[in-house]
Each structure stands twice: as C-alpha cells, then as structure tokens.
Amino acid sequence: MRFTSTSALVSRAFWFCMTFFVVAPPLTAADWPGFRGRNATGVAESADKLPDDIGPKSNVIWKTALPPGHSSPAIVGDRIYLTAVRDERLFTMALARATGHTLWEVEAPHAGLEQIHRIGSHAQPSPAADGERIVSFFGSSGLYCYSPGGDLLWKRPMGPFNNDFGAGSSPIIVDDYVVLCQDHDTDSFLTAIDKRTGQDVWRTDRSEFPRNYCTPVVWEVDGRKQIVVAATLRVVGYDFETGSELWTVRGLSRAVCMTPAIGGDGLLYAAGWSAGGDTGERIQAEPFGKVAPTVDKNNDGLIQENELDDSPFKQRFSQVDRDKSGALTRDEYEYYRKLFDAARNVVIAIRPGGKGDVTTSHVAWEQTRFVPFCASPLFYDGRLFTIKDGGIFSSLNAKTGKPTKQARISATGDYYSSPVAGDGKLYLINVEGKLTVLRAAARWEELATAEFGEEAYATPAIVDGRIYVRTVGHLYCFGLSGAATDAAASIGR
Numbered sequence: 408m409r410f411t412s413t414s415a416l417v418s419r420a421f422w423f424c425m426t427f428f429v430v431a432p433p434l435t436a437a438d439w440p441g442f443r444g445r446n447a448t449g450v451a452e453s454a455d456k457l458p459d460d461i462g463p464k465s466n467v468i469w470k471t472a473l474p475p476g477h478s479s480p481a482i483v484g485d486r487i488y489l490t491a492v493r494d495e496r497l498f499t500m501a502l503a504r505a506t507g508h509t510l511w512e513v514e515a516p517h518a519g520l521e522q523i524h525r526i527g528s529h530a531q532p533s534p535a536a537d538g539e540r541i542v543s544f545f546g547s548s549g550l551y552c553y554s555p556g557g558d559l560l561w562k563r564p565m566g567p568f569n570n571d572f573g574a575g576s577s578p579i580i581v582d583d584y585v586v587l588c589q590d591h592d593t594d595s596f597l598t599a600i601d602k603r604t605g606q607d608v609w610r611t612d613r614s615e616f617p618r619n620y621c622t623p624v625v626w627e628v629d630g631r632k633q634i635v636v637a638a639t640l641r642v643v644g645y646d647f648e649t650g651s652e653l654w655t656v657r658g659l660s661r662a663v664c665m666t667p668a669i670g671g672d673g674l675l676y677a678a679g680w681s682a683g684g685d686t687g688e689r690i691q692a693e694p695f696g697k698v699a700p701t702v703d704k705n706n707d708g709l710i711q712e713n714e715l716d717d718s719p720f721k722q723r724f725s726q727v728d729r730d731k732s733g734a735l736t737r738d739e740y741e742y743y744r745k746l747f748d749a750a751r752n753v754v755i756a757i758r759p760g761g762k763g764d765v766t767t768s769h770v771a772w773e774q775t776r777f778v779p780f781c782a783s784p785l786f787y788d789g790r791l792f793t794i795k796d797g798g799i800f801s802s803l804n805a806k807t808g809k810p811t812k813q814a815r816i817s818a819t820g821d822y823y824s825s826p827v828a829g830d831g832k833l834y835l836i837n838v839e840g841k842l843t844v845l846r847a848a849a850r851w852e853e854l855a856t857a858e859f860g861e862e863a864y865a866t867p868a869i870v871d872g873r874i875y876v877r878t879v880g881h882l883y884c885f886g887l888s889g890a891a892t893d894a895a896a897s898i899g900r
Contacts, residue, residue, distance in 0.1 A: 439482040439868040441535035442577040443825060447624050447666045449785045451829030455872030459832065459844055461885040462857025468873065468884040471507035474498065475879050476530030477823070477864035478577075483536045486510065486555065487875065489882070490530040490543050495520060497529060499543040499553060504870075507884060511557035517548035521566065523573035526823075526838075528864070532577040533622075535585070540602050542585050546574030550587065552605060561605030569593045571725045575620035575664075581632070581647070584608060588636050590619035592729040597623070597636060599650060609650035613638075617729060620664045620781075626675055628759040637663045637677040640749055642757065654761040656770060660684045661750035665779060665825070670786035670805055674771060675757045678793065680778040683719065684752035690719045692747060695740040709734035719747065752778045754793065756808060772808035777801050783825040785833070787847055792828075794835055796821045802851050811849035817856055818843045829869045836863045840878055859883075 443449040451457075458466040474491035481488045487502040497515040502508065520529050532544040540560065541553045547566030554560055568574060570591040578587045584599040595613035600606065619638040625647070626633045632647035642656045660679030667677040683690025692698075695710075702714040711734050715721045720735070720743065727743045728735055756771040777795045785792045790811070791803040798819035802811045818841035826835040832854065833845040840859035845851045865877035874885040 437871050438484070439480070439870050440537060441481050441579055442479050442533040442622050443666065443783065443827070443866055444868065446669065447579075447622060447783070448668060449783065449825055449827040449866070450787055451827070451869035453829075453871055455830065456887055457830040457832055457869065457872060457874060458885060458887050460855035460857070461834070461844065461874060461876070461883075462842065462855075463859055463883075465855075465857065466885045466887060468886050469507040470881055470883050471502065471509075472880060473500075473877070473882050475528065476877075477528040478530050478877075479533040479824075479866040480868045480875050480877060480882070481534045481536040481541070482868055482870050482875065483538060483555075486536075487882070488534045488536050488541050488543075489877070490532070490534055490545070492528060492530045495529075497545045497548055499534060499541065499551065499557075501541070501555070501557060502882070504884075507882060513551075513553060513557050513559065515543065515545050515548050515551050515562075517545065521547040521568065521573055522571045524571075526864075527573050527575075529573070531573060531575045533865075535578045535580045537580050537602075540580065540585075542578050542580060542602070544574065544578050544587065550578065550585070550600070550605075552585070552602065560603075563600065563605055565589075569729070569731060570618050572618060577622045579623060579625075581625050581634075584647075586623050586634055588613070588621065588623050590616045590621075590638055592617050592726065592731070595619075597634065597645060597650060599634075599647075609648075611645060611650035611652075615639075617662070617726065619662055622666045624667050624669060624675075626669055626759065635667055635675060635677075637665070637667050637679060639663065639746065642667070642675075642677045642755075644761075654763060654765050654769075656755065656757055657764065657766045658751050658753065658755070658770075658773075660752050660778075661746045664781040665783040668784050668786045668791075670791070672786075672789070672805060673759055674805070675759070676754065676784050676786055676791055676805075677757065678754040678778055678784050680752040680780045680795075681750060683747050684750040685778075686775065690747045692719050692740075692744045694744065695737045698740075699737075707734075709736060710740065711735075751775070754778055754784060754791070754803070754808070756791075756805070771806075774803060774808045774810070776810070777813055779822070781825075782822040782835070785826045785828055787828040787833070788831075790847070790849060792826060792833060792847070792851075794822045794826055798822075798837070800835075800845070800851065802849055804849075812851055816843050816845070816853060817841075823864045825866045827867050827869055829874075834867055834869075834874060834876075836867065836876060838862055838864065842876065 474493040476491035550563040599608040661681040663679040761769040861878035
C-alpha cells in the first residue's frame with residue numbers, strides 16, 4: 408500500500424479545485440458555444456467596440472499556427488475549442504483565449520478516414536461546448552465528449568456513413584442534450600443524446616432525406632423548444648423533448664448546406680440553393696422508362712455510370728446511387744428526377760406557431776434572387792444579410808424580404824464560411840482567404856478588405872470585442888488597441 412503525506416494531499420486538493428474552477432467556467436451570454444455562436448445566430452452578444460479593419464497586419468492581438476481543419480471555433484470562458492487533422496490523425500484542441508497557446512489536444516481514434524469532398528476536411532463539423540462538456544464530431548469516427556481539461560467522458564461510434572462527401576453538420580448542446588442531425592444518402596437521422604451519459608434520449612428517422620449539411624437550431628415557440636432542420640425540399644420543426652415532427656414548410660432546394668437563422672423579430676429564416684433550382688436554369692431529366700431502353704446496354708434493368716452520356720445524373724452519379732451499388736435502380740433514378748422537378752432555390756421567412764404542413768399559412772415571404780449556397784443567412788438589426796458565391800452581397804428587409812441593396816463586393820469567389828456581425832459591422836471571408844468588413848446597413852458599404860494568403864472555410868467568432876478568424880493554417884485574434892487588456896480582464900469571469 409502506498410501512503411501520501413497530509414501536506415501532499417492538501418496540495419493536490421488545492422490544485423484540483425483550482426483546475427476545476429479554471430477549466431469549467433459557467434456559460435455566459437458572451438460565450439460563443441458552437442457553430443456561429445449562440446444558437447447559430449452569428450451575432451456577437453456583447454456591445455464591445457470592434458475594429459473596422461482586420462487583416463494579417465491590422466489589429467492583430469495574436470496569431471497561432473494550427474493543423475488544418477474546417478471547423479469553426481467554440482469559445483467558452485478562457486478557452487477556445489477546435490478540431491483539426493494532422494498526419495491523418497483527428498484531434499480536438501483547447502487553446503488559451505488570451506494567448507492562442509495550445510493547452511491540450513486529444514486524438515479521436517478511427518479505423519479509417521472516410522471519403523470526403525475534394526475541398527472538404529476530416530475535421531469539418533464544429534465542436535460544441537458549455538461550462539461542463541466539449542463535444543466533437545468526426546463523421547464516421549463518431550461523437551466524442553470531453554471535460555474542459557481534455558478527459559474523455561464518453562464516446563459514440565457512428566457510421567460508416569453512406570456519403571462520399573463526408574459529414575459536415577455540427578452537434579449543438581441544448582440544456583442537457585447533445586443534438587445531432589446527420590443526413591446522408593441512406594439512414595439519415597436526428598438524435599438527442601444525454602450530454603452526461605452519452606445515451607440516446609430519442610432518435611428520429613429521416614431516411615427520406617439524402618445528404619444535407621444543415622446544423623440544427625432551437626426555436627422557442629409558446630414557451631416550448633423546437634429543433635429546426637432545413638433539408639431537401641422542406642424545413643421541419645421537431646419537438647425538443649420527443650423528436651416528433653411538429654410542422655413543415657415545403658418548397659426548398661434539392662440539397663441544403665446552410666443553417667437557418669432565428670431573428671429577434673421571432674421569425675425563422677431559412678435558405679437553400681443547389682444546381683438546377685433557379686428559374687430559367689432548371690435541370691430536367693427524362694423518365695427512367697424512356698431512358699433505360701436506350702442506354703441499358705447489358706439489359707440488366709439498371710443504369711451504369713458508363714452507360715450515361717449527356718445526363719444530369721452523370722456528374723451526380725454517387726448521389727443518385729443512394730445504396731452505392733454501382734448502378735441506378737428505377738426507384739433511385741425516379742427519386743432524383745422528381746427532386747430536380749420540385750427543387751426551388753429560395754430564401755424564406757417562416758412565422759411561428761404552425762402545426763402540420765404550414766407551407767401556405769406560415770410563410771411570411773420568399774426571395775428567389777441571389778440565394779447563397781453554403782453561407783448561412785444572417786439576421787442583424789432588423790435586416791437579413793446573405794452572401795452568394797461570386798461575392799454578391801444582399802441586404803433584405805426582414806419584414807418583407809425586399810432587397811434594399813444587392814451588389815458585388817470586392818472579394819469575389821466562393822463562400823463556405825458564413826458572415827458574422829457585431830458593433831454595427833459585418834465580417835465575412837471567402838475560400839481564397841479574402842476578408843471583408845461591411846457597415847451593417849440597408850445600404851451597406853465596404854469598410855475594409857484584407858488577404859490572408861491562405862484558404863478559409865471556418866466561420867469567424869466574436870466574443871468580448873475580439874474577432875477570431877481561422878484559416879487552413881492559423882487562428883487569428885483581432886481587436887482594437889485597448890481590447891487586449893479589456894478582454895483579458897473579462898476572461899474567466
């Protein structure tokens with residue numbers, strides 16, 4: 408038996424208590440607990456002043472090198488949580504908010520890395536955090552829950568998922584639940600998991616939905632929470648306690664890559680864009696019964712990829728082939744043909760309080776021009792802001808959906824990152840790493856631009872007068888000249 412002195416025990420107890428209070432701060436209104444901040448609004452909770460100009464040489468408080476990853480930062484108390492990939496190994500990381508120094512990193516083991524999109528990442532979903540737990544999701548490697556000190560509390564193996572683009576939707580923590588939506592080509596689901604035990608509270612089948620990448624949001628209506636997911640052809644509200652479907656709005660795109668926004672006006676704003684859903688650029692396909700006799704060379708009643716020539720299914724073959732058998736059945740073909748027929752690229756505003764199919768009764772307005780692809784809509788100061796690939800930025804009247812200004816900003820290119828807002832300003836960065844600061848107004852205007860020289864996929868975070876921007880190789884912290892001292896004083900409060 409090993410004995411330990413009383414003084415040593417006291418010393419250990421002291422450091423244990425100190426560590427507990429440092430690493431497990433209570434979640435505050437100013438924290439940024441997951442993808443796009445609190446409930447994915449993309450809006451800073453505090454009124455701290457923010458710089459008009461940020462870039463590699465402008466208003467930098469600190470900069471730290473990071474392994475690659477597309478996940479956006481979650482910030483709670485004095486810590487920043489991220490996921491990353493290094494040498495085909497998957498990591499959850501904790502950084503010190505004051506300095507950017509790495510405090511810990513923990514590896515998530517995997518049997519093999521899943522297939523991903525050519526510009527994707529195996530560290531794509533963003534972590535979620537509160538004062539007690541950090542939850543990371545690595546697709547087919549599964550869901551991992553850590554303490555603020557980096558100890559593994561539980562894990563949930565998942566997959567392999569039937570999707571050659573990989574997983575992209577992020578988990579969220581709501582009260583005592585971890586909520587996760589995974590839409591893949593088969594076996595899609597929405598689940599609530601007890602954050603303390605890792606056990607299912609409920610699980611809802613979504614097998615009608617193919618691959619989508621919407622992170623759920625919480626909509627509180629009449630004092631009850633709903634989980635809202637936007638996906639193929641429709642937006643759905645689920646009961647928070649049971650996972651049962653409460654309402655739906657139909658008329659969305661073929662696939663959805665963005666997350667809805669809940670406005671301060673009580674409306675829910677959703678959007679979806681996919682190729683072939685714009686008016687005048689519709690994708691149409693002939694019925695299976697007409698196509699198969701002319702292309703089915705081996706007469707097996709199926710359509711092989713090499714049997715297709717001039718078809719909208721040729722370049723999307725892996726998506727249409729939902730069971731990944733290597734050939735299209737009549738059912739698979741007709742399912743996607745009908746998706747092309749029904750899909751609509753649109754931004755919509757939905758009123759609360761509906762039950763069942765509320766497509767005709769609760770849609771306040773819709774807008775079909777300059778719909779974004781991956782960048783989520785942003786509700787801020789009574790307006791809805793969107794950024795479409797190519798750098799087309801729109802401000803919409805949130806009450807009517809009518810545009811007040813739609814124009815191309817100087818940073819063109821694709822936008823996988825979503826815009827964020829604070830202090831009357833909008834911050835957005837494109838894939839090429841070109842960042843733009845805009846004045847948040849009906850007639851918005853550019854205030855500054857900067858080039859980081861590295862690609863960027865993560866959405867920035869804003870906490871206590873600091874802006875955190877992740878590129879593929881670094882994490883930057885920006886603030887006004889006095890923000891370093893002021894923000895440091897507020898960390899860990």
